[in-house]
Amino acid sequence: MDGPPVVFNTQVADISRSRVVAAGQQAIWDVLADFGAISSWAPMVDHSSLLHADARPPEQARRVQMGRTTVIEKVVAIDAPTTLAYDIEGLPRIIAGLRNSWELAALPTGFTVVTLTTTVAIGPRAPQQLAERVVCRLAARQSEQLLAGLASLWEDRHAR
DSSP, rough: OOOSSSOOOOOOEEEEEEEEEESHHHHHHHHHHHHGGGGOOOOOOOEEEESSOOOTTTTTTEEEEEEEEEEEEEEEEEEEETEEEEEESSHHHHHHHEEEEEEEEEETTSSSEEEEEEEEESSSHHHHHHHHHHHHHHHHHHHHHHHHHHHHHHHHHOOO
16 A cells, blocks of 8 residues: 555546535534544544544544445645645555545635545556546545535534
């Protein structure tokens, strides 16, 4: 898992999903920045923990377990309170790199547009590019679950 870093350039596929969340940018940032606690709000995550409890951004990494799948997510970019990006390691070897990037944009209403972009790198050949698009489609479903889980932290409170 600790091979050379993947360089994301033009030979990748990406897909974005966005959602307006009924919370302020800082409140959402505080949840995302609590990097080891994704299992507390992401419905598909069974367990999560920081690999090194004393690590500070951007050196943070977490172990994430979803069913029988376990991955390591390492922070690669952080710009509070707007941007958090992390590489996901431990996926099948065909995937050279997978990165999730969160972007938060405050709205005048006090709500926030949360965008999650998944970037996939497999390779430059046509079959590899097709595989990238397939992985992006699968990742989009997970992104929608992550966004829904994040939004439910605030929307469930207002629905009661």
